[in-house]
Amino acid sequence: MTLSSSLSICSRIFDDKMESTFLGSFYSPIYKQVRRQTAQRRVYKVDAMAVTTHSRPPSTTGSVKHAMTMTEKILAKASNKTSVDPGDNVWVNIDNLMTHDVCGPGTIGIFKKEFGENAKVWDREKIIIIPDHYIFTSDERANRNVDILRDFCLEQDIKYFYDIKDLGDFRANPDYKGVCHVALAQEGHCRPGEVLLGTDSHTCNAGAFGQFATGIGNTDAGFVMGTGKLLLKIPPTMRFVLDGEMPSFLLAKDLILQIIGEITVSGATYRSMEFVGSTVETLSMEERMTLCNMVVEAGGKNGVIPADKTTYEYLEDKTSKLFEPMYSDAQARFVYEYKIDVSKLEPLVAKPHSPDNRALARECKDVKIDRVYIGSCTGGKTEDFLAAAKVFLNSGSKVKVPTFLVPATQKVWMDIYALPVPGAGGKTCSQIFEEAGCDVPASPSCGACLGGPRDTYARMNEPKVCVSTTNRNFPGRMGDKEGQIYLASPYTAAASALTGLVTDPRDFLQ
């Protein structure tokens, strides 16, 4: 073998490996490292050419590449395998486990039963415990759940416990964050290429960071708590290609309602949903979270968006840990591909009682509503409130129905009071909400998204009709079994608050 042929094989293997793993990862720490290697390789290649007297095409033998989707690659790496296929069952090493006040006590109970009363968790720095669901209530069982979390975190010296003790004023609890999925992102627990499991179905939210993130039950979580591992079946991947300029009256909520309406609530059962395309690339991290958050409403195992400049910029001041982004290979196999021209979409709602009961907002213009709810992991982030404020600002009028605002986290609450709304002459969301006659922003938590104890703020204790930025509209979801919930974007929710009817936000945005 000549020097030139051995070097060309070498560089070909290198190129094959790099091609998919590092495409587009211009800002990641790993990328910087690899760029240096690539530069050295290239120099090496040029030198080699100089010493050969003839050129020949690179050898095609020796390396057979197994094309994989990004979900497959993340799970292959986490299970120490070079490749995996959909349907394989693999033992996955978990990067982080999250639990909250609803499922944490059950998870802890299983951990203690199976591993022993005095057992220690597998890694005190990889378990994140976030009280967020039933917090601002006098319900004793709900309060006791938070106490159980606190005792366990003390006993195990858990590093990340976002505790709340003073229920009278959430601001007196500097550690308290609020809704777990938003807190995980804000506190720097989400990183490309990693595996995050949580005892909550909307854990898929973190797929926005190009990581594998999914919800698990308490039994599995108890096992992960003790071992840091879980047996997972590799899901096949469905690819959603979103192209076209996003109209100014649409938000990511409209995109995901479009997709769920198309494939139904069981259309992605135990499948990964990968979102790509020029529209996805223009979405902010919070909007990407909205997209991934609701994949579980289609039955999806996880949602995932390739990490890019937007991801790395978001992460810059949040994590110092090295991470390795993964990208689907060009030849990866997708079980389904759905292309959407986003420029042609209109504002949507999901009518009662299913997230796939899609309709155009304008088709529901005669539906009278009793209230509007803006909040939750899906629709209670800073940008969701900025969007609602924009509609109120443009209209200059007052809401016609009670409008409840529940920030997802303490940080979102502060943003509502501090960030100037673009084009509002320095006014904050809170000022605009007050002028529009909305309720005062509530204490951050999951609130009435899933009903909760009867004294939960904004819970539907009677059969009301509500337009909500949340994720589920099953019977009884926000309280009363006869209640009717129209899922919508923050634009549509705010527009509906102004008219007292389900309203297309274009009426206020053009």
Ligand SMILES: CC(C)[C@H](C(=O)O)[C@@H](O)C(=O)O
């Ligand atoms: C309480 C929890 C188990 C549940 C979930 O997993 O999704 C809740 O967060 C929800 O949104 O319905």
